[in-house]
Amino acid sequence: MNSYQKSEELFLRATKVIPEGIYGTRKPGFVLPKASPYFAARGAGGHYWDVDGNEFIDFMCGYGPNVLGHAHPEVDAAVRERVSQGFSFNQPTEEMVELAELMTRLVPIADWAVFAKNGSDVTTWAIRVAREHTERSKILATKGTYHGSHAWCAAYPAGVTAEDKANIVYFNWNDLEQFERLVEKHRGDVAGVIMTPYYHPACAPSIMPAEGFWKGVREICDREGMLIILDDIRVGFRVHIQGSYAMFGIEPDLICHAKAMANGYPIAAAMGTKEVLGAAEAVFISGTYFYSPMEMVAALTTLRILEETDAIPEIARMGTRLKEGLESLGKSHGYNVTVSGPAAIPYLSFDDHPDLYHMQTFCREAIARGVFFHPHHNWYICAAHTDEDIDRALEAADAAFKVVREELGG
Amino acid sequence: MDATLQASIFLKAIMPLMENLVEYDQEAAAAIEGEKLTVQFDIKDGPAAYLTVENGAVRHGIGKHAKPDLWLTFPTADHFNNMIAGKGKPGIRKGFTRLGFLTKKFPVLGKRLMYHLRGEGKDDSSPEARRFQVELGFRALLGGMVAVVSDDPKMKSIAESMPVGTLYARVLPDGPQGSFGKVADNTFTATFGEAVENPNAVMELGSLEIARQLINGETLPVIAIGTGDVVIHGSIPLVEKINVLLGRVSRVMG
Numbered sequence: 335m336n337s338y339q340k341s342e343e344l345f346l347r348a349t350k351v352i353p354e355g356i357y358g359t360r361k362p363g364f365v366l367p368k369a370s371p372y373f374a375a376r377g378a379g380g381h382y383w384d385v386d387g388n389e390f391i392d393f394m395c396g397y398g399p400n401v402l403g404h405a406h407p408e409v410d411a412a413v414r415e416r417v418s419q420g421f422s423f424n425q426p427t428e429e430m431v432e433l434a435e436l437m438t439r440l441v442p443i444a445d446w447a448v449f450a451k452n453g454s455d456v457t458t459w460a461i462r463v464a465r466e467h468t469e470r471s472k473i474l475a476t477k478g479t480y481h482g483s484h485a486w487c488a489a490y491p492a493g494v495t496a497e498d499k500a501n502i503v504y505f506n507w508n509d510l511e512q513f514e515r516l517v518e519k520h521r522g523d524v525a526g527v528i529m530t531p532y533y534h535p536a537c538a539p540s541i542m543p544a545e546g547f548w549k550g551v552r553e554i555c556d557r558e559g560m561l562i563i564l565d566d567i568r569v570g571f572r573v574h575i576q577g578s579y580a581m582f583g584i585e586p587d588l589i590c591h592a593k594a595m596a597n598g599y600p601i602a603a604a605m606g607t608k609e610v611l612g613a614a615e616a617v618f619i620s621g622t623y624f625y626s627p628m629e630m631v632a633a634l635t636t637l638r639i640l641e642e643t644d645a646i647p648e649i650a651r652m653g654t655r656l657k658e659g660l661e662s663l664g665k666s667h668g669y670n671v672t673v674s675g676p677a678a679i680p681y682l683s684f685d686d687h688p689d690l691y692h693m694q695t696f697c698r699e700a701i702a703r704g705v706f707f708h709p710h711h712n713w714y715i716c717a718a719h720t721d722e723d724i725d726r727a728l729e730a731a732d733a734a735f736k737v738v739r740e741e742l743g744g
Numbered sequence: 745m746d747a748t749l750q751a752s753i754f755l756k757a758i759m760p761l762m763e764n765l766v767e768y769d770q771e772a773a774a775a776i777e778g779e780k781l782t783v784q785f786d787i788k789d790g791p792a793a794y795l796t797v798e799n800g801a802v803r804h805g806i807g808k809h810a811k812p813d814l815w816l817t818f819p820t821a822d823h824f825n826n827m828i829a830g831k832g833k834p835g836i837r838k839g840f841t842r843l844g845f846l847t848k849k850f851p852v853l854g855k856r857l858m859y860h861l862r863g864e865g866k867d868d869s870s871p872e873a874r875r876f877q878v879e880l881g882f883r884a885l886l887g888g889m890v891a892v893v894s895d896d897p898k899m900k901s902i903a904e905s906m907p908v909g910t911l912y913a914r915v916l917p918d919g920p921q922g923s924f925g926k927v928a929d930n931t932f933t934a935t936f937g938e939a940v941e942n943p944n945a946v947m948e949l950g951s952l953e954i955a956r957q958l959i960n961g962e963t964l965p966v967i968a969i970g971t972g973d974v975v976i977h978g979s980i981p982l983v984e985k986i987n988v989l990l991g992r993v994s995r996v997m998g
């Protein structure tokens with residue numbers, strides 16, 4: 335049994351000085367209280383240690399950014415070198431130009447890039463660019479998709495006014511007819527649509543785009559003068575060096591990147607085609623830290639490694655091993671389990687038990703055996719995961735399935 | 745606070761407590777002795793609820809009763825709130841002869857309830873009183889969720905996005921239990937006193953004392969979850985929405 339005593343002590347300290355103790359997606363209630371750590375201490379490659387010294391194979395990768403693994407020597411050395419020269423200046427540095435050059439080369443559909451810190455910065459900015467370009471106000475978005483923490487896309491109502499969301503219109507993933515109906519209903523006032531490449535909600539299986547869905551969206555957008563904003567923040571470079579549009583055959587006008595571009599260093603990017611450059615130049619973007627070369631160096635190094643090594647195919651290979659192993663183990667324990675999403679970003683579900691009791695018990699047991707599987711969110715594979723990690727994860731999964739069967743039955 | 749929400753909270757979260765009150769409080773029990781009637785409270789284009797008094801017990805229901813003996817109408821939520829504050833009179837659609845219940849008995853129930861919720865009764869720390877207060881608080885939270893999810897404009901998006909399903913909540917080891925859930929679009933219910941079979945999610949409060957602290961706002965649900973004093977299993981999408989409603993109930997009910 336792992337002990338989480340220090341985690342819990344720290345949590346109690348935190349509750350005295352931080353609202354909710356730990357807020358947002360990292361709050362204990364979103365994982366497994368008492369059965370998973372609340373505070374991390376250090377990481378190396380595909381593993382990390384919590385404040386109590388428990389070691390885990392890390393299948394969350396910091397909710398996505400760790401694409402090469404924790405404490406990557408090359409990325410960190412490049413950052414240290416930059417830090418030793420100073421990194422907070424009155425002007426941007428050469429790295430900003432280099433990074434935009436590199437990214438527009440890697441992502442051929444895009445002609446320019448701007449940089450910010452978080453995913454929410456760039457999704458919010460991108461919808462403003464779409465509005466400026468089209469001189470329209472409404473944005474279509476799929477129900478249940480996370481685009482960040484800003485008011486227009488906040489998942490919770492506290493502090494959000496009706497006006498904040500008045501111009502966001504929701505439709506169901508893969509429902510092209512509904513999409514078209516809504517475009518017709520608001521004809522002439524829809525600036526564009528923001529979507530992830532496939533549907534990856536929390537607490538439910540990932541759903542791939544239906545045959546012809548993206549093509550249909552593009553046709554309607556072209557006909558109606560609307561833009562496509564691809565929110566590639568979760569998927570992006572983890573699945574393809576050009577980003578997910580190349581894998582899914584999407585033709586976006588604007589793309590948002592963040593996770594998986596700098597191995598955990600805080601940087602996000604919005605990219606776009608030359609057609610929307612004018613609007614991008616018109617919509618103000620700035621942030622005290624948006625110009626910092628420290629993260630740009632991390633992005634330059636990470637993207638170069640992703641391009642020059644077999645990191646991306648290796649991530650897919652490890653993910654495929656994990657997916658196939660879990661599905662077959664599930665079956666051997668008498669469960670229909672499905673691992674959905676791309677191999678690099680797996681989501682495990684017990685098909686006959688959508689209420690998550692089985693999933694929670696399964697993850698509790700895996701975590702107790704040193705394998706950090708999240709019960710309510712998709713997982714991430716990184717390039718530092720080894721065949722041995724996958725073997726160990728499957729071994730833990732076998733034992734975890736057994737406990738699920740003993741405790742919860744069919 | 746929005747007048748409709750205030751009325752809704754009284755009708756859906758406070759009035760149900762009268763069921764428990766007459767079982768525990770002798771003065772309240774004496775007030776309804778020998779009474780047999782159903783009183784309907786009916787706000788035009790707004791929430792409605794009724795109380796049935798019979799054999800020394802009170803039963804509460806949300807919505808409209810088929811055959812009330814005394815049918816009180818209110819043109820607006822403000823009129824209802826004013827009556828509760830003792831500052832106005834209702835319209836009477838039916839049952840003039842039963843009006844004595846409203847003017848003489850109902851105020852006793854209201855007064856005794858306030859004695860336990862906000863008055864000296866709250867300071868009574870005998871085990872029976874503590875348990876009774878937790879029962880009241882627990883039930884008010886369940887009913888309060890129905891009120892905010894149905895009648896608080898701020899909770900509209902939660903009402904819509906909450907999945908259909910039921911949360912079973914109980915206080916360990918043998919404290920109050922109940923449920924809150926979404927039955928269908930725009931239809932929410934709370935039950936009190938019974939276990940629920942095959943709930944979509946379960947919330948267990950570790951002890952009567954933890955429940956008391958949560959009800960009194962001395963500790964926050966998120967913190968009690970982190971410390972393991974409150975344990976939750978099952979549908980997290982349901983629980984996440986319910987947590988928002990719980991937070992909202994605590995804020996609006998103070």
Ligand SMILES: Cc1ncc(COP(=O)(O)O)c(C=O)c1O
Binds near residue numbers: 480482566567568
């Ligand atoms: C698809 C998607 N979009 C946007 C965001 C928001 O990014 P951030 O949390 O960096 O603001 C996230 C974060 O998880 C995401 O997964």
